[in-house]
Amino acid sequence: MAERPEDLNLPNAVITRIIKEALPDGVNISKEARSAISRAASVFVLYATSCANNFAMKGKRKTLNAGDVLSAMEEMEFQRFVAPLKESLEVYRREQRGKKEARKDKDKKADSEEQDKSREEENDDDDERMEEEEQNEEEEVDN
Amino acid sequence: AARLSGGENRLVSLPLSRIRVIMKSSPEVSSINQDALFLTAKATELFVQYLATYSYKHGRGKEKNALTYSDLSHTAEECETFQFLADILPKKILASKYLKMLEKEKRDGAVGQDDEEDEEEEDEDETVDEAVGS
Numbered sequence: 552m553a554e555r556p557e558d559l560n561l562p563n564a565v566i567t568r569i570i571k572e573a574l575p576d577g578v579n580i581s582k583e584a585r586s587a588i589s590r591a592a593s594v595f596v597l598y599a600t601s602c603a604n605n606f607a608m609k610g611k612r613k614t615l616n617a618g619d620v621l622s623a624m625e626e627m628e629f630q631r632f633v634a635p636l637k638e639s640l641e642v643y644r645r646e647q648r649g650k651k652e653a654r655k656d657k658d659k660k661a662d663s664e665e666q667d668k669s670r671e672e673e674n675d676d677d678d679e680r681m682e683e684e685e686q687n688e689e690e691e692v693d694n
Numbered sequence: 695a696a697r698l699s700g701g702e703n704r705l706v707s708l709p710l711s712r713i714r715v716i717m718k719s720s721p722e723v724s725s726i727n728q729d730a731l732f733l734t735a736k737a738t739e740l741f742v743q744y745l746a747t748y749s750y751k752h753g754r755g756k757e758k759n760a761l762t763y764s765d766l767s768h769t770a771e772e773c774e775t776f777q778f779l780a781d782i783l784p785k786k787i788l789a790s791k792y793l794k795m796l797e798k799e800k801r802d803g804a805v806g807q808d809d810e811e812d813e814e815e816e817d818e819d820e821t822v823d824e825a826v827g828s
Contacts, residue, residue, distance in 0.1 A: 561738075562709065565707050565709070566742060568707065569742045569746075570742060570743075572743075573742070573747050574746055574750055578761055580746075580761045581763060584761050584763050584766055587766050587767075588742055588746060590783075591742075591782065592741060593716055596716045596738055597717075598778055601722075613725060614725045615723065615726045616727045616730050617729035620730045620737065621733065627775075628775045629744075629775070631744075635740065636740070639736050643705055
């Protein structure tokens with residue numbers, strides 16, 4: 552897949568919001584500063600990925616897993632992130648399990664007469680389903 | 695759809711799809727498990743918060759209630775944890791100042807960094823060591 556330069560950038564609006572929420576109210580963030588942080592974030596992703604990948608390779612695995620990312624954070628001297636990341640991961644996993652259960656139940660209902668209700672919920676879940684499908688694509692070996 | 699897009703209550707705000715694109719641009723990476731993708735996105739958010747707050751706290755922008763580029767490049771240079779950013783956040787200097795520095799270097803034959811840089815203690819030491827009769 553050919554990446555255009557803008558694809559390696561993160562959405563400005565989201566970056567700006569994260570910065571604003573972290574700083575005291577009313578602090579002005581120059582456009583230059585915002586853009587610099589955005590670039591720094593992209594570099595962080597690359598650095599973290601490379602580092603995590605080293606751990607995966609050490610474990611003779613081709614798929615990066617959660618442990619690799621956490622090990623990378625320690626290696627990069629961002630140990631302070633490890634505890635909050637583990638917490639978030641628990642919540643995320645619960646959410647994902649919950650969604651799977653909900654989808655299973657929905658599929659059962661869809662076969663019965665309640666098709667109108669499930670069509671509504673399906674719209675919300677389409678994006679999540681896409682994520683899952685995209686993940687399945689990843690199981691194939693690239694390059 | 696409303697629950698998924700742009701919600702502050704969401705577990706993570708950065709889009710996983712975009713994070714994945716960046717991760718996959720690394721040639722040596724073959725596949726990424728969903729948990730790893732989530733963690734990378736979340737870590738990046740924590741990173742943005744940390745970089746912003748650290749730079750604001752240690753920088754001079756707050757004298758004017760602002761976060762400036764200079765605060766960020768200062769952080770990249772001074773703080774070991776953020777040194778991997780030094781190349782993409784270079785210090786900026788006025789062209790006129792730079793030209794003066796070049797002229798001084800020519801004249802003195804030494805690295806002229808005495809009054810130009812307030813905060814570089816290490817460089818001051820270097821100048822003292824290397825200076826010939828100054």
